[in-house]
Amino acid sequence: MPDRLDGLTGSCVQIPCSFYIPDQNKYTFNSTIHTSGVWIKENPYFGGRPDSVIFNSSKTVNIYQGKITGNMSQKNCTTVFFNVATSYTNRYFFRIESQPFRATDNEKSVDINVRRKTQFNCSPTIFPSSYSFHQNLPSSPILTVSGEMKEGTPVSFNCSAVAPCPEHPPELTWTLPTQFTTENQLQENPDQTKSVLSTVTFTPSYLHHEKNITCTAVYPVGTSNKTAEHNMMLNVSFSPKDTSASISPADPVLVGSCVNLTCSSTANPPVTNFTWFQISGDKPIQVASGLSYSLNVTVGDGGLYYCEARNSHGCGKSNDVQLAIKGKTGT
Incomplete structure (x- = not known):
């Protein structure tokens, strides 16, 4: 049987249980003869302590309301205790009583812990997966x-x-x-x-x-x-999203002015590489790398720019931004 079981007051507790007979005693146990199952709390030695025998399947009235659902002739002693209470929290031993065989396993027991019927109302945000519970509450899934x-x-x-x-x-x-x-x-x-x-x-x-x-x-x-x-x-991995480029100042600038282009993106894991492109004719030309791109404007710098953000899951492309130069035809 398990070493430990948890239950809630007012509910039931099922104890998975099976037994075997050591070789030196196998000829004294007869599976065809009616065999009773006895549950003893706290200590297997119940002599002089009749109240420690809380259930005996051969009796109609017991201290604990229960039932052996297993087939004892097949050495299955699975038992259910009904309507358990916090007073049921204890250590339990199992005993077989047949004729002429009677025996208690003194070295194997199950600890039953019955919690009070307290509402569980805790909502911790946890990552990675973990869980905890108070001893008076139902176990967290x-x-x-x-x-x-x-x-x-x-x-x-x-x-x-x-x-x-x-x-x-x-x-x-x-x-x-x-x-x-x-x-x-x-x-x-x-x-x-x-x-x-x-x-x-x-x-x-x-x-x-x-x-x-x-x-x-x-x-x-x-x-x-x-x-x-x-x-x-949730920790969802995804390629760069909402990638955008901005230019400062946004208004037309004079040749020789300093202009900053900045790229932003959302990604998990974070972006590892930003790349800047200038559109020359119909073809993009890579001009820089990094989150920001600063340049002292020359006549040939005017035009459209965009950035790409990349992580291990993919790439995201920004909108185009216009670098306009004062006095230059077409800007």
Whole structure:
């Protein structure tokens, strides 16, 4: 069985459980004979402490309301405790009682931690993916991303929330800045506990960069719902966008004047190279590189200019700007 399980008051907790009989005792255990399962809290040695035996499947009345859902004849002792309370927080041991075989595994136990029904209402902005929760609140779902978040390339997000009560698993919902499709399923973890997995797929654009994505787990508890959520800020890679060029001064200038041309662009990762071009006839000619281009104007400098911004994902071209020279025909 798992080392630890978390639950919420008023809900149920399912304990995945199986057992085997050591070779030296296998001939004293008869699977065809009715076998009872007994749960003991805190300490496996219950002699003189009858209240530590909180559940016995052979009895109709127990301290804990529960049921062994596994088939004991097949050595499956999976158990569900219903309507759990914070007082259930403790360590538990399992005992087999059959004729003539009786045994308790003193070295294996499960710690059950039951949280109070407190509303979870925290919305941290987190990147990269991480999560946390207060001990009195439902566990935050785990949010992960598969693949690189790149503009135009479909990406999948996985949200997983523990389902301590598989009969009433949490419902997972998404909040995204775009249209999306989802796929939900109840899955079994390596320790045989259950969790709900929701996968959402969408194609990000540069407009989604630094927007939030939220996965919310809604836990049904009695007649009410308790929620836990996990936020992630999107980090979308994209080629340069909104590339523009400006010229100062913008008015016609005299030959010999100083003029500054500046390029701006939005990109992730940031722009690594700015290149300036002057349009001569029908062909652009590269004249400089860098975010800014300064020149002392000569007669041949008049005309149209533009810049290109480049990063590892591509290139963006700016608008054309006019460098006008006073007294020059056609400007």
